[in-house]
Each structure stands twice: as C-alpha cells, then as structure tokens.
Amino acid sequence: MxxxxxxxxxxxxxxxxxxxxxxxxxxxxxxxxxxxxxxxxxxxxxxxxxxxxxxxxxxxxxxxxxxxxxxxxxxxxxxxxxxxxxxxxxxxxxxxxxxxxxxxxxxxxxxxxxxxxxxxxxxxxxxxxxxxxxxxxxxxxxxxxxxxxxxxxxxxxxxxxxxxxxxxxxxxxxxxxxxxxxxxxxxxxxxxxxxxxxxxxxxxxxxxxxxxxxxxxxxxxxxxxxxxxxxxxIGTPPMNLIPARIAGDEIAFNDGQQIPLPDRFTALVTEGQSVIFGLRPDHLCPDKKQRETGTSLVEIPLKVHMIEPHGAEMLLHARLAGQPVLGKMYAPRPVAPGDQLTFQLALDKIHLFDAASGRSVTAR
Amino acid sequence: MSPSTDQENLPAVTRLFRRHHSALTPLLLLSPALLILLFVIALPMAFSLYASFTPYRMTRPDSIETFIGLRNYIRLIGNDDFWAAFLRTLLFLAIALNLELILGLGIALLIDRVTLGQRLLRTIMMFPMMFSPILVGFQFKFIFNDNIGVVNNALQFLGLADQAIPWLVDGTLAMGAILFAEIWMSTSVFAIVLLAGLFAMPRDPLEAAKVDGCTPWQSFRHVTLPFLLPFAYIAMTIRSLDVARAYDIVAIMTDGGPAGRTELLWTLIARVGFDNARMGEANAMAFMASLLSILFTWFLFTRLLAARRTMGGVE
Incomplete structure (x- = not known):
C-alpha cells in the first residue's frame, strides 16, 4: 500500500x-x-x-x-x-x-x-x-x-x-x-x-x-x-444561493427584504458589496425544530408553491427575492400550494460568497 | 342464388382452396420458392446422384439407363489419381486457410491501429477481391512464367538466381505458385471479417488486462484473440467452401499439370466428366468431394458455436 x-x-x-x-x-x-x-x-x-x-x-x-x-x-x-x-x-x-x-x-x-x-x-x-x-x-x-x-x-x-x-x-x-x-x-x-x-x-x-x-x-x-x-x-437537496447586497448591518435582497448580518461576517465584507447568500434547506424551516437547538433565528414569510413529501420530512419550494428556494419541514403537517408560511432562518448557518469570484468570504 | 349453387358453379380447385383456406395459404405463398428450389437444386442433385450409379458417358446417351449400383464408388477407392487429388486438395485447404488467417489477422491488426486514411486502406485492401479468378490466374501465370515472368526477371536482376526457375513446371513450385495466387486474392476476406471483429470489440477488457499486468502480447493472446475466434471461424467456413471448389485459378495457371502434380478434386472431376466424357464416374467423385466440404463446414461450425457460447453470445 x-x-x-x-x-x-x-x-x-x-x-x-x-x-x-x-x-x-x-x-x-x-x-x-x-x-x-x-x-x-x-x-x-x-x-x-x-x-x-x-x-x-x-x-x-x-x-x-x-x-x-x-x-x-x-x-x-x-x-x-x-x-x-x-x-x-x-x-x-x-x-x-x-x-x-x-x-x-x-x-x-x-x-x-x-x-x-x-x-x-x-x-x-x-x-x-x-x-x-x-x-x-x-x-x-x-x-x-x-x-x-x-x-x-x-x-x-x-x-x-x-x-x-x-x-x-x-x-x-x-x-x-x-x-x-x-x-x-x-x-x-x-x-x-x-x-x-x-x-x-x-x-x-x-x-x-x-x-x-x-x-x-x-x-x-x-x-x-x-x-x-x-x-x-455537495449535499442533497442543494444549498439555496440567492444574490444579495451588504447594506450596513443587514443583508439586503433585491426585493428589499433584509435580514441581519451576523457578527462573524462584519470584518469580512464591505459596505455595498454584492454577495451570494447561501443557506441549506435544512436551516430554512417553518416548524419549531430549529428553535430547540438554540440558534439565533429570523422569521421570514414565504409563499409555498410546490410540496415534495419525503416521508419523514417534507421539501417546500418557495421564492425569495424572485429566486427559487427550498425549505424543509421536519414534522410534516398538511400544507397546500399557495399557503403563506413563516419560515425560521438560522443565522448561524448562513454562508456568504463574493458575487464576483464566487468564493466564500470566510475562505482565506 | 343460394350459397350451395354458388359453390357448385366454381371450379374444383377454387372450392378445395376455399375449404382448406387457412391450411393451404402458407404453402401456396411458399410454392414459387419451393418450385425454384426443386427445379434448380433438388432435381439436378437427384439426377446427378442417379448418374453416379450409372456408367453414363455423354458420347453414348443410352448408357444413362444402365444401373450399376455402387461400382463407380468402389472403383474410386482403388483410383490413385483420385486420392492424390483428394489429399492435395486437403493440403491446399489447410495451407491456404491457415496462411490467409495469419496474414489476414496481421493486416486487420495493423489497419486497426491506423488512424489517418483508414477508410482508404480498407478499400485498397479489398482490391484483389474485385478481379475475376480467371484473370488472377492469367496474371500469376505471366508473373511466374519462367522466360518472361516478373519473378524470374527480378531474381536474376538482383543476382539471387543465375538461371530461370521453372515455377509452373516443377510440381512443388507450381503448387506453391497456385497457393500464392489464391492467398493473394482472398486474404482480404479474413482481413475484413477480423477487422469487423476488432471494431466490435469492447475496449474495457483490454484496459483491464493492461492494469492486471499484461504485456501487449499477453493482452492479445488472452483477450483479443479469444474475442476474434468466432469471427475467424466464420471467415474460415466461408473460405473453406471457396477453396474446396478451387478450379479456375488452377485451370488457367497449370491445368492440373505438370503430369497431374497440381491436380485438385475439381480439375480432376471436370477432366473426367467433360474431357473424358465419363459423367457417371465424375458424379461419383463430385459427391465424395462434397463430403469433404460438408466435413470441413461441420467441423468449423462446431468450433464457431463453442467459441460463441463462451463469448457470452447465444447460439
């Protein structure tokens, strides 16, 4: 060998x-x-x-x-x-x-x-x-x-x-x-x-x-x-990737929605920088599962337009800032296409990539 | 008009056909082919077989009516000329088939490696097959001519021979010259069939063999050759039938001479039947010759089936 x-x-x-x-x-x-x-x-x-x-x-x-x-x-x-x-x-x-x-x-x-x-x-x-x-x-x-x-x-x-x-x-x-x-x-x-x-x-x-x-x-x-x-x-379903911009202490999407910029990124990005916001579907959930893990969450309302039941969990197709996003429901309950749900977005799990190079802002 | 009177008015054949409609249709549709086969193959064969049991001479047509049983066949057993031709044909077959296989395999392997101009080479390779065997016979008759032939000319010019070699006069040399012509004309049959085999061959097992530690020769011996065997047997079957009926090249180049030294089965049969007009005896020889072909075909087909079975194909 x-x-x-x-x-x-x-x-x-x-x-x-x-x-x-x-x-x-x-x-x-x-x-x-x-x-x-x-x-x-x-x-x-x-x-x-x-x-x-x-x-x-x-x-x-x-x-x-x-x-x-x-x-x-x-x-x-x-x-x-x-x-x-x-x-x-x-x-x-x-x-x-x-x-x-x-x-x-x-x-x-x-x-x-x-x-x-x-x-x-x-x-x-x-x-x-x-x-x-x-x-x-x-x-x-x-x-x-x-x-x-x-x-x-x-x-x-x-x-x-x-x-x-x-x-x-x-x-x-x-x-x-x-x-x-x-x-x-x-x-x-x-x-x-x-x-x-x-x-x-x-x-x-x-x-x-x-x-x-x-x-x-x-x-x-x-x-x-x-x-x-x-x-x-890497990962199924793939990570959600959505273009956004740094605006002060916020990550601003193209449609005007904003979520707070986690502290760990503040030194790594510049004001006005175009970024790609990344988040795995596992961390965009409309149920309580994430709350129990003690991560800091933001609530974001999204309209579901397609549902993929996988048995133990359910994949929810929605749109954020005009881009398709996937969310995951860990305790499936009846959802119909067209329903407006409040998703919990785990701030600890956010990835940010430079929009121009595609590289993660945390990578050396 | 009632149906019964309608039936009675029709011709008998039509009525019969209507009654057995479904059973007769396939036979009726096959009948043109069956009739052609009957008249073109079955009847002449039967007549020929019958003739082999008579002392039929074309100069005395009534001799066809004398039945002499197996006497022609029994005479053949003691006929040294016949057995010499039989053995010579066997030897001719064995040498021609093996040499053509080896040369054809070599050509196929070389052409398979060529990347530029492969189509052109394939076409050029088939040229010898485009000529009539009679013309090939004439061509080599002149090439091997002891006075004006190219071969002797070249040998003497290069100082390799100081006198004319009697290529078509010496028995052994003449046989060699005929073999040369036969091989020149037909090696490409093997090359084409084997090349088709090489094209059809999956590349993965060859790569697996390389990684498994095979030298190029070992890859060829253990992977390529077994794959090509069924193709080789197909080519051999075709060519064995072809060579076993060899007549034209021999008739032109030596006509069985000198003194019967290049006599093959079919030149002998033609001589006995047409020149000597002893059709009865010639027919008996022809049936013996067919036995030889059947034997070769049976042998090669058995090998082909065995090879195909192990290559994972279906029979």
Whole structure:
C-alpha cells in the first residue's frame, strides 16, 4: 500500500487542455473520492494514475517512484471499471485469478487467493459461471474481486456503481465501505454522485472543468464550502444561493427584504458589496425544530408553491427575492400550494460568497 | 342464388382452396420458392446422384439407363489419381486457410491501429477481391512464367538466381505458385471479417488486462484473440467452401499439370466428366468431394458455436 502524489498534472487532448495542473496528495490507506459533474476531468485523472492515459505535463508518484513513463502493468494498481470489463470468455475463477496467473504465481497460490477473495465477496458458489451468466451486482463483485485478489498498491474505482439499480447501489456502497475497513488500503474512487462521495470518502476532491475546487473531509466540505460551486454540488437537496447586497448591518435582497448580518461576517465584507447568500434547506424551516437547538433565528414569510413529501420530512419550494428556494419541514403537517408560511432562518448557518469570484468570504 | 349453387358453379380447385383456406395459404405463398428450389437444386442433385450409379458417358446417351449400383464408388477407392487429388486438395485447404488467417489477422491488426486514411486502406485492401479468378490466374501465370515472368526477371536482376526457375513446371513450385495466387486474392476476406471483429470489440477488457499486468502480447493472446475466434471461424467456413471448389485459378495457371502434380478434386472431376466424357464416374467423385466440404463446414461450425457460447453470445 502506498501514497499517491500528483504534482502540477496537466492533460491535453490535441490542443484542448482538459486538466489544468492539479496537485493532490493521497495518503497511505486513505479513501479519496474524486467527484464532479461529467466532463470535469475526474475519470481522466484516474486513468492517468492507472497509466491508461499519458500525462502532458507534471508528475505522478506512487510511493517514492515517479511513474509518468511506467506502463500500467508495472504500476501494481488494480482498477474497477464502470462496465466491469470482465473477460467474457473466462469463468469467475479465471477472471479472478488472471492477474496472478499472468504475474507467474504458482497454481496453488492462485487457487488459494481466489478462494479467499471469493469467500470475502460471497462469490464462492459462482466460481464456474461465465460473466454472461451473472447478474449486474454479481459482475460488480467479480470486478472488485479481481482487483482485491492481487493485493495491489492501491485500488482505482471508476464510477463502479453507476450501472446498478438504486437499491443495489446502496447495498454495494455499504460493501465497498466494509471492504475498505477490512483490507485497509489506498483507494481512489471516481463518481459523479455526491452521496457516494459523502458516504464513502475519508476525503473528497471536488473537481470542475479540469480544476480542483476543494479538497476536504466530507463534513468540512458540507459545512464550509469554499465557493458557490462546491456549495451547490455537495449535499442533497442543494444549498439555496440567492444574490444579495451588504447594506450596513443587514443583508439586503433585491426585493428589499433584509435580514441581519451576523457578527462573524462584519470584518469580512464591505459596505455595498454584492454577495451570494447561501443557506441549506435544512436551516430554512417553518416548524419549531430549529428553535430547540438554540440558534439565533429570523422569521421570514414565504409563499409555498410546490410540496415534495419525503416521508419523514417534507421539501417546500418557495421564492425569495424572485429566486427559487427550498425549505424543509421536519414534522410534516398538511400544507397546500399557495399557503403563506413563516419560515425560521438560522443565522448561524448562513454562508456568504463574493458575487464576483464566487468564493466564500470566510475562505482565506 | 343460394350459397350451395354458388359453390357448385366454381371450379374444383377454387372450392378445395376455399375449404382448406387457412391450411393451404402458407404453402401456396411458399410454392414459387419451393418450385425454384426443386427445379434448380433438388432435381439436378437427384439426377446427378442417379448418374453416379450409372456408367453414363455423354458420347453414348443410352448408357444413362444402365444401373450399376455402387461400382463407380468402389472403383474410386482403388483410383490413385483420385486420392492424390483428394489429399492435395486437403493440403491446399489447410495451407491456404491457415496462411490467409495469419496474414489476414496481421493486416486487420495493423489497419486497426491506423488512424489517418483508414477508410482508404480498407478499400485498397479489398482490391484483389474485385478481379475475376480467371484473370488472377492469367496474371500469376505471366508473373511466374519462367522466360518472361516478373519473378524470374527480378531474381536474376538482383543476382539471387543465375538461371530461370521453372515455377509452373516443377510440381512443388507450381503448387506453391497456385497457393500464392489464391492467398493473394482472398486474404482480404479474413482481413475484413477480423477487422469487423476488432471494431466490435469492447475496449474495457483490454484496459483491464493492461492494469492486471499484461504485456501487449499477453493482452492479445488472452483477450483479443479469444474475442476474434468466432469471427475467424466464420471467415474460415466461408473460405473453406471457396477453396474446396478451387478450379479456375488452377485451370488457367497449370491445368492440373505438370503430369497431374497440381491436380485438385475439381480439375480432376471436370477432366473426367467433360474431357473424358465419363459423367457417371465424375458424379461419383463430385459427391465424395462434397463430403469433404460438408466435413470441413461441420467441423468449423462446431468450433464457431463453442467459441460463441463462451463469448457470452447465444447460439
């Protein structure tokens, strides 16, 4: 198991630069998730680590070794592909053992490691089946087994769960987390699903347009997004983002509504500054739940125009200063579209971003 | 007019058809095809089979009426010329198919890697298939001609040979020259089919193999080749039927000579049947030759089905 270091890594396809010099240190045994919308360069980054794509510039190190010019087979990494990429003509046993056989391991060792891995993943009864005879979830497990069996320096996962149905995805997510705890190892995991990122990662790397927007532990990203992109990307439902302006001790919205500017921001903003006001739906509630937590609240009347019941809670669509906002009701009671409700807005939970740069005013 | 009188006035066929309307319709609709098959294939085959049981000579038409049972076939068993041609055809098939497979695979792999001008190369690759085999035969007859042929000219010019090599006169060399022509003409069949296979191949397993530690050769051996096998078997089946009936190139280049050294089954059959007018015997040979083709097709199809099963396809 080894650390992986990326220094000023650049990737160009022809004249198009798709990765613009990224730096990333993945520690030994760490579970790092690269997340971002499609086309953000996360898969390309992973493929460069694997050696399936060349670097245009910069350095990638595995352990202490620079691997820029090392072919994939010499990097001792294992990769799980989105489409599983099983060898169709080999049964499960041969698929699992292929890497070891190629590496010239003795037959008994291969057989033993395949048995162990199959047992770990619940594949023992399927060893003689061909991939075509397996279900999606089983193929996924074989793909993971093929990676596990080789005991590589690190695992690379390229959107491994995106071809599974919702229920199986949750189940496999749990399985991957369990595996990481069981066989402590370095994992680099690519996904576009921020829920997967939040639930699995030790650290999340949020990418957009070939740049890293923010690196941090899941809750750090959730509580302290450095810019509007991360704020909108991490967390479901996404954070409400509404343009506003600083007016004295108040945050003034475009329609004239004002809320007090919390003290912690006073030194960070200037009079008249255009800002983006951010607040998660969890902290815009029309019921009493927030009051009990002892945060300072402001009341704000909003007209609800759509309701999304989620069982334990209810999402309320409303408008604030002409912008759509989401609120959350923790103790659902009958609400009809068109109702005017008094929402409690938690001042402690407000985020402010500079409107011009999109960066959080609290970020250094 | 009552319905019963209406029925009675119609022709018998129409009445029969109306009564069995639903049962007869499919047969009626199929009948043009069935009739064509009957007259074009089934009847000539039956006649040919019958003729193989007679001492039929085209110079004596009444000989078709003499039934001699299996005598033609029994004679074949002791006919050394026939068995020599049979074995030669078998060898010819084996060498041509294998060489064409290897060369076709090489061409397909190379063209698959080309990024610029690939379409043009694919078109150029198919040129040899555009010529009639008769013309290809003439072309190579001149190329391999011992006096005026390009090959001897080039060899002597380069100092690789000091005298004319009798390409089409020496038995072994002549067989080689015919093989060369056959392979030149038809390797692109393999190349096209295998290239189609390469295009259809998913890239993921190849990348998985790279990460799993495979060298390029190991990736090819363990991932690409198994995937291409069904395609190779399809091409081999097509080509085995093609090569087994080889006649035109041989007839033009050597006509089975010298002294029968390049005689293949169909040149022999044509000689016995048309030149020597012994149609009965020729028909018996032809049925034996068909057996060889059926055997090859059966063998290759079995392999094809097995390969497709393991590739996750359906039979």
């Amino acid at each position: 080894a650390a992986i270091t990326l220094e000023q890594v650049v990737k160009r396809f022809g004249r198009d630069e798709v990765i613009h010099g990224i730096d990333l240190r993945i520690a030994h045994d760490e579970f790092v998730v690269l997340v971002g919308p499609s086309g953000c360069g996360k898969s390309t980054t992973l493929r460069m680590i694997a050696g399936l794509e060349d670097l245009s510039d910069g350095t990638i190190r595995i352990g202490d070794q620079v691997v820029n010019d090392l072919p994939p087979r010499k990097r001792n990494l294992a990769m799980v592909f989105q489409n599983y990429a099983l060898y169709p003509h080999m049964n499960v046993r041969q698929n699992l053992g292929f890497g070891l056989t190629i590496a010239g391991e003795p037959k008994e060792v291969v057989a033993e490691r395949v048995q162990d891995t199959a047992a770990l993943l619940g594949l023992s009864d399927l060893l003689d089946r061909l991939p075509a005879e397996l279900s999606g979830g089983e193929r996924q497990r074989v793909a993971m087994g093929r990676a596990l069996v080789r005991r590589p320096e690190a695992f690379l996962f390229d959107e491994p769960l995106s071809n599974l149905d919702a229920k199986l995805r949750v189940q496999m997510r749990g399985e991957i987390k369990r595996l990481h705890t069981a066989v402590r190892t370095t994992i680099v995991y690519v996904t576009h699903d921020q829920v997967e990122a939040m639930t699995l990662a030790d650290r999340i790397v949020v990418m957009q347009d070939g740049r890293i927007e923010q690196i941090g532990q899941p809750m750090t990203l959730f509580d302290h997004p450095v810019n509007t992109f991360v704020a909108g990307f």
